[in-house]
Amino acid sequence: MSSSAPQRQFDLAELDTYMAAFLTGDAAGAVHRSLLSGGLSQMTVVYRTEERDADRTVVVRVPPEVGPLEPYEPVVEATLLEAMAELGVPVPRVVLVEADREHVGRAFYATDFISATMTAEADLSDPEEARTVAGAFLDLLVSVHEAPVDAMTVRGTLHDILGHIPAKTPLGVLDRWDAVLERTDIAVPAYHAFLSRWLRARCPDAAEQEVVVHGDFRLANVLWNDQPGSVAAMMDWEEAGLGDPMYDLAWLLMGSFADDDKVFGLATRREFIDGYAERTGRPVDPLRLLWWEVATGWSLLAMNGRATGLVAEGSYHDLRPMLYGYMNRRIAHTLLRKVTAHEDLLASAPLMS
CATH class of the missing domain: 3.30.200.20 (Phosphorylase Kinase; domain 1)
Structure with missing residues (x-):
């Protein structure tokens, strides 16, 4: 408090x-x-x-x-x-x-109340329906990122509304969660401390484009109408802020690594990356995306660490963060693979055309 x-x-x-x-x-x-x-x-x-x-x-x-x-x-x-x-x-x-x-x-x-359906992981046996839903999911993401931050609405501009919120920029995210963990009385695992140091060492510049970042862009936060691919609403905006659009793309790709890994049961990792680039007309920088994937995964670990600390203090009573240990191990392993992929790509950068 x-x-x-x-x-x-x-x-x-x-x-x-x-x-x-x-x-x-x-x-x-x-x-x-x-x-x-x-x-x-x-x-x-x-x-x-x-x-x-x-x-x-x-x-x-x-x-x-x-x-x-x-x-x-x-x-x-x-x-x-x-x-x-x-x-x-x-x-x-x-x-x-x-x-x-x-x-x-x-x-x-x-x-x-919206009468619609929600799923955390699609189970679509029809490949065409899966492509339709994946495309609508990406269209939704792009619509969030293309919302004009300086356009006037009855509630002011998006910049007016979100300007005081911690920025979803590289330094903004690192500073926020480092500060959170500093006031949390828990010992973070060694891999988390390593990720913190690595993220600081490889921190990219702020993006040229400032957009509204949803902050928790995943399939479970979308409500769907009965017609396949028809979005009813995007939910859970409490983590929204202004910043780098790669934050949201990285967040939804967090658990994937290989190009052919399925994401939310809808499409492959590569299809999501290419689909986002096609819709925005901007290529996705693989180095920047990998950094953000590590940063968003690290921030999730930090959030769960903070929640666990609050439970230990007796001021928070949701025990689910303490039960996420196995998931955190899987995420941590994937993040370390992404660190290696980033380093390999960085080493080969002078030879890239």
Whole structure:
């Protein structure tokens, strides 16, 4: 937490009352509440009301008081969603923003519920359907990166909204997570310390192009309509910031290494890289991409380390980071292979045409 002043504790019963008043006009109105499982950070609550004339369902996002992705700024996240929607990016429609934490103990926002499907890993037996979904996934990524950061919306420019958020630039990412680990009372593994040193030694310059970076661009954060390849919405924007578009591409490729490795069960690593380059009209620098793949994987390890430290302190109670040890070992092994690939490519660079 950024302040030692006492804060009001979050009260789920008060949220029930607040949402009943919002949905029905009566704080004692009948609403149904259910919790959705999701990522490591925010609590996602679905509220539904059934009335004679209409029924309505909304999704409420409530950040934790303390967590691995601090500081949490739900009002900024909601404002970004409103701006991105105006710019044509498919996102949930914001219906409520409550900035005053005194109501329920936290600031929060709500969006309309979207009836759609989500999957973390596609299981598509039809190659043509897989290509369609992979293409739509890439189109979505490009639409995020091509959102004009200086275009005026009803909520201001994207630069106005995200300008104070830690930048998704090479130094911005390294400085953020180094600082996070410095205040976390855990001993990081030797390979993590090595990756930190290597990333600093090979840190590239900031990208010429500054874009909106989603920050967690993966298949599990996309909602799909029934028609194959039809995107309903991109979810979970809490890690968004301004920075290098390679961050998002690297994040989605994090677990892959060989050109023919399948990514999310949709397409090969090479197809994703080539597809992104084709859609943007800009070649993907293999050295820069490899650096970002190591950096994003390292940041995921740092995030889980921070979460584990908070659990040990007793201020955070999601145990999933402690259960990710086996996955972290696999990711760490892949990252070290990417370090070697980067060094090999760098060594051969003078001979490259």
